[in-house]
Amino acid sequence: MSKYNFDYLDELEAEAIHILREVAGQFEKPALLFSGGKDSITLVRLAEKAFRPGKFPFPLVHIDTGHNFEETIDYRDRMVARLGERLIVGSVQQSIDEGKVVEQKGKNASRNALQTVTLLDTIEKHQFDACIGGARRDEEKARAKERIFSVRDEFGQWDPKRQRPELWNVYNGKIHKGENVRVFPISNWTELDVWNYIRRENIELPSIYFAHDRDVITRNGQLMAASPYVNMDEDDVVERKKVRFRTVGDISCTAAIESDAFLIDDIISEISQSKISERGARMDDKVSEAAMEDRKKGGYF
Amino acid sequence: MNILKFFTAGSVDDGKSTLIGRLLYDTNSILADQLEAIQNANRKNDDGTVDLAILTDGLRAEREQGITIDVAYKYFQTDKRKFIIADTPGHIQYTRNMVTGASTANLAIILVDARNGVVEQTIRHSYLVSLLGIKHVVVAVNKMDMVDYSETVFEAITQKYKALAEELKLQDVTYIPVSALKGDNIVYQSERMTWYNGESLLYFLEQVDTDIQEQSDKARMPVQWVIRPQTDELHDYRGYAGRVVSGTFKVNDQITVLPSGASSTISKIEFFDKELVEASAGQSVTIHLASDVDISRGDTIVNSSALPQESKLVEADLCWMDTKALDTSITYLLQHNSKVTKCKIAEVVYKVDINTLEKHAADEFKLNDIGRVVLKTADNLPFDFYNESKANGSAILIDSRTNLTVGATMFRALAD
Known part of the structure; x- marks a missing residue:
């Protein structure tokens, strides 16, 4: 019987490393989906722990909406340089230019939904058979049901009624040609776990996660960054506020919260006391009760 | 916590x-x-x-x-x-x-x-x-x-x-x-x-106490991945990456690699940038050996003084999970930790009526049926019984025609 006393973060970390190594062992052409957000940054650290001093057995893949926070792209490029790993960028702008998708119109237009097409095209172009993502089950109720190895058909679709049983710590990555598997190593982590891990590991994050002064507008009760990528009209009042972002996605669908949290410790205590869930700041989930389920069925992350 | x-x-x-x-x-x-x-x-x-x-x-x-x-x-x-x-x-x-x-x-x-x-x-x-x-x-x-x-x-x-x-x-x-x-x-x-x-x-x-996940104190680590940077400065680096599923490995322990049976000594245990003196159940680590041994994904490193069962025939409880019934004439894949081998169901010993707990003979095994079978594998399986070790005493069955996970098995006894 083991005397070694595992802290919960050690346990979550060991589980995630095990999953990443299963991906390396079971697939021919895996990829790690990197958004520049804290969850995918955590995945990168876990990959270092799983494979160093060797190279990662997969490239990093960024699905770039073109509507980014500058700070995120800057962070991404510095990180890739430090790691010495390969970065592949799938561009939503290119999908638009090629006429594969059409930009949404109107006040609440966002490129979030368009990402799915670019993602699926990138998967097909590079023949990826497994895509590692940073989704967590505590984020949203459809995600709470998804397996760690989640099989997608040729069209990237998730079929929640036909999920494979997933037993013990045995992951079945067998697929037919054309299918791929989305793999979620931090499925069992909560938002707070991710922050506690980032603090423990002393991981650098893009600055937009911390309180800063920014021009914002209020849209449907949410604070949105005033940027050229958000369609504004005369009704929108631009105000300067001290804010930070809790999740990092497309600039047009990620809301900020008013915050004074400059340090990780401040953020952890802010989240511990928060009464709003992380995805409460995502306009994309507000559409309907089954918004995430429907997007996943369509091939979304 | x-x-x-x-x-x-x-x-x-x-x-x-x-x-x-x-x-x-x-x-x-x-x-x-x-x-x-x-x-x-x-x-x-x-x-x-x-x-x-x-x-x-x-x-x-x-x-x-x-x-x-x-x-x-x-x-x-x-x-x-x-x-x-x-x-x-x-x-x-x-x-x-x-x-x-x-x-x-x-x-x-x-x-x-x-x-x-x-x-x-x-x-x-x-x-x-x-x-x-x-x-x-x-x-x-x-x-x-x-x-x-x-x-x-x-x-x-x-x-x-x-x-x-x-x-x-x-x-x-x-x-x-x-x-x-x-x-x-x-x-x-x-x-x-x-x-x-x-x-x-x-x-x-x-x-409630959560300490004891595994009853077994026998050291086992299925190898998931071999780390070989092959760079100039790390030319001879060869690390066996995996998660310890039971027991504890210590530096200088005598180990055996299964199924080959080759033996060696642990020269180093690494976790990212740290060297450890030991690694216990639950930890994901990288093990180095003192001698050159042929090891790849699917092999299991075990402590030489506590060897597991090794057999191609094992009696197991089976929970059938596919809408297509079990077919004793076809070959399935059995995934045991990182090892995948071909497998047939050699015999259905009995089926359990899970509402009354009565056991009875059965010709067919359908979705949600549970019972005892004899598994026959192509390769020797280094396993422990499920009551000693959940991780090393369990496996899944995969139908290679559909790639679906069709069964969950728990190893219970040696079969003759």
């Missing part, structure tokens, strides 16, 4: 989802926007209060039908512990989903409706708990508000269940009278059942 993983067995009618909803609600684990979403939902309790059960229904079809189809994982924490709940469906047609949720749990909550007592479903759920070797069981006698919080009712159910627990050899069973709907003995001690001297459910979950 550590993590307790538990699963709940019971049907919607028993108030399973309400119980989970109540645990989350009374521990302030439901955030304002989520609460707003359930308040806006059309489904309400008869008395107009919010239906906490909605919190655990994730899929559109589940909300429409008011049932749980697949496992949903829920997370909450208190000052004492982190909890992962596998909310599993109770209906017999979703037995495979319950087995999925139960496979990683170290505690099971079995819900019994106080009005109905121990029923067929209770037997089925309890059987699965014993089959999967879940150490702790809480029998939550729910809907006590519907039986006037009667001690006599609770005692009668407790006595009846004790006989079942004995038959199934369940080791550690705790009985708690609760009302998930009204909140009695879930998080707070009930004032309406002063005759009950035990703890509330949450208090119990916070205290």
Whole structure:
């Protein structure tokens, strides 16, 4: 019987490393989906722990909406340089230019939904058979049901009624040609776990996660960054506020919260006391009760 | 702080989802926007209060039908512990989903409706708990508000269940009278059942011991990946990456690699930028050996002084999980940790009627059937029995025509 006393973060970390190594062992052409957000940054650290001093057995893949926070792209490029790993960028702008998708119109237009097409095209172009993502089950109720190895058909679709049983710590990555598997190593982590891990590991994050002064507008009760990528009209009042972002996605669908949290410790205590869930700041989930389920069925992350 | 993983067995009618909803609600684990979403939902309790059960229904079809189809994982924490709940469906047609949720749990909550007592479903759920070797069981006698919080009712159910627990050899069973709907003995001690001297459910979950995941102290590590940087400065670097599934490896230990049987000594144990003197069950590490041995993914490193069973024939319990029935004429794939080998079902020894626990001979094995079989594998399997080691005593079966996971097996005995 083991005397070694595992802290919960050690346990979550060991589980995630095990999953990443299963991906390396079971697939021919895996990829790690990197958004520049804290969850995918955590995945990168876990990959270092799983494979160093060797190279990662997969490239990093960024699905770039073109509507980014500058700070995120800057962070991404510095990180890739430090790691010495390969970065592949799938561009939503290119999908638009090629006429594969059409930009949404109107006040609440966002490129979030368009990402799915670019993602699926990138998967097909590079023949990826497994895509590692940073989704967590505590984020949203459809995600709470998804397996760690989640099989997608040729069209990237998730079929929640036909999920494979997933037993013990045995992951079945067998697929037919054309299918791929989305793999979620931090499925069992909560938002707070991710922050506690980032603090423990002393991981650098893009600055937009911390309180800063920014021009914002209020849209449907949410604070949105005033940027050229958000369609504004005369009704929108631009105000300067001290804010930070809790999740990092497309600039047009990620809301900020008013915050004074400059340090990780401040953020952890802010989240511990928060009464709003992380995805409460995502306009994309507000559409309907089954918004995430429907997007996943369509091939979304 | 550590993590307790538990699963709940019971049907919607028993108030399973309400119980989970109540645990989350009374521990302030439901955030304002989520609460707003359930308040806006059309489904309400008869008395107009919010239906906490909605919190655990994730899929559109589940909300429409008011049932749980697949496992949903829920997370909450208190000052004492982190909890992962596998909310599993109770209906017999979703037995495979319950087995999925139960496979990683170290505690099971079995819900019994106080009005109905121990029923067929209770037997089925309890059987699965014993089959999967879940150490702790809480029998939550729910809907006590519907039986006037009667001690006599609770005692009668407790006595009846004790006989079942004995038959199934369940080791550690705790009985708690609760009302998930009204909140009695879930998080707070009930004032309406002063005759009950035990703890509330949450208090119990916070205290129960989680230390011993694996009974076995025999060191085993399936190799998942070989780290070979092949750079100039790390030219000879060769690390075997994997997760220790039981026991402890120490530097200088004599080890054997299976199935080849080659032996060596551990020269170094690494974890990222640290060198460790030992690595124990649960840790993901990289092991280095003193001599050159041919090792690849699928091999298992074991302590030479405690070798596992090695056989191509093993008697196992099988839970069938595919809509296509078991076919003894075809070859399946068996995945045991990182090892995949071909496998046939050489014999069906018996099938269990999971509602009555009777064993009987069977020609066919269909979705959700459970019983004893003899597995015949192409390669020697280095395994332990499931009651000693869940990780090294279990495997899944894959149908190579569909790639689906079609069976869960637990190794029980050597077969001749």
